[in-house]
Amino acid sequence: MSAIPFNIAASDGAARTGDLVFPRGAIRTPAFMPVGTAATVKALYADQVRATGADIVLGNVYHLMLRPGAERVARLGGLHTFMGWPRPILTDSGGFQVMSLSALRKLDRDGVTFRSHIDGSTHRLTPERSVEIQRLLGADVTMQLDECVRLPASREEIERAMLLSVDWAERSKAAFGAPQGRALFGIVQGGDVADLRKVSACKLVDIGFDGYAVGGLAVGEPQETMLAMLDETVPALPWDRPRYLMGVGSPDDILKSVARGIDMFDCVMPTRAGRHGQAFTRFGKINLKNARHADDPRPLDEASDCPALRDYSRAYLHHLVKAGEILGMMLLSWANIAYYQHLMYGARAAIAAGSFADYAASAQEGWARGDI
Structure with a gap:
């Protein structure tokens, strides 16, 4: 039994809604976690993020271990105090960034040695060190270190990385111990090979974790492939533990994954799009760079309770984007995080009402409508 309660209040098909309860607060599921990679959700204040309805944010081991350093954050009171976010934080183990950002890396059975993308300094990350860093940061949800393989890849390469990730999962659990009020999630790997996904899931369940993540997707494969892997993986995971699809994604990806039983999501998409002049709304994605918005006095969504969506005209937002003003990036990032949280609020309500399919279709x- 996990020390972290996960209460499923209602289900509609495979979709379910409930909450994951930590001492710092409950995470209402399905949940979208804004990405605060380097101890900040880019272009937003922490209280703005909370006001959108977010219950949890994500930080990243790779970036925080390099700058400012986990030991320094611990001396300053932990990540919650450091970034002014009193609610739960999930920390990604750093494995994906080591594989994708490091200029030089050498992988072995024990861990990975890599060169910093910031200053070229050499570092060593093992399952035990990743868990230690996350403890120093004070993470509420710790992720095991895993190896994420770029797709396409051969079956042999995918299987090798999956089995190594399972080995690292066992070591991560041993290093994590049994702290009160904190959770450890295992990560299912297996690329785009269905039977390897099932093997990975079953091995992780045998080890036993507080929650289970599906990793190695949303890395450029077609949506149909991602959904097919979920169809194979989710039934092998425990019903009574949370399921987290890492790095996903678009609103469409999210709702199709909720329909398959996924509870937690994260993605840089809403803030990255905001910094590049795009807004997510219930009317579709709006490209504020387009000249058609230059004389439009309407807000992005007059019915929204988010000031960024409700109180600023499209003409003004277009002006800010074209002028390269920082305020434009801030407002659109705020609007997008608010929209994603509204999407999840609606999903939770629809599941509770037994009308999730209608909600997703709407x-x-x-x-x-696409970009407008």
Whole structure:
């Protein structure tokens, strides 16, 4: 039994809604976690993020171990105090960034040695060190270190990385111990090979974790492949533990994954799009760079309770984007995080009402309009 309660209040098909309860607060599921990679959700204040309805944010071991350093954050009171976020934080183990950002890396059975993308300094990350860093940061949800393989890849390469990740999962659990009020999630790997996904899931369940993540997707493969892997993986995971799809994604990806039983999501998409002049709304994605918005006095969504969506005209936002003003990036990032949280609020309500399929179909009608 996990020390972290996960209460499933209602289900609608495979979709379910509930909450994951930590001493710092409950995470209402399905949940979208804004990405605060380097101890900040880019272009937003922590209280703005909370006001959108977010219950949890994500930080990253790779970036924080390099700058400012986990030991320094611990001396300063931990990540919650450091970034002014009193609610739960999930920390990604750093494995994906080591594989994707490091200029030089050498992988072996014990861990990975890599060169910093910041200053070229050499570092060593093992399952035990990753867990230690996350403890120093004060993470509420710790992720095991894993190896994420770029797709496409051969079956042999995918299987090798999956089995190594399972070995690292066992070591991560041993290093984590049994702290009160904190959770450890295992990460299912297996690329785009269905039977390897099932093997990975079953091995992780045998080890036993507080929650289970599905990793190694949303890395450029078609949506159909991602959904097919979920169809194979989710049934092998325990019903009574949370399921987290890492790095996903678009609103369409999220709702199709909720329909398959996923509870938690994270993605840089809403803030990255905001910094590049794009807004996510219930009417579709709006490209504020387009000249058609230059004389439009309407807000992005007059019915929203988020000031960024409700109180600023499209003409003004277009002006800020074209002028390269920082405020434009801030407002659109705020608007996008608010929209994602509204999407999840609606999903939770629809599951509780038994109308999730209708809710998802209605949302998709808006997105079908494409960029406007």
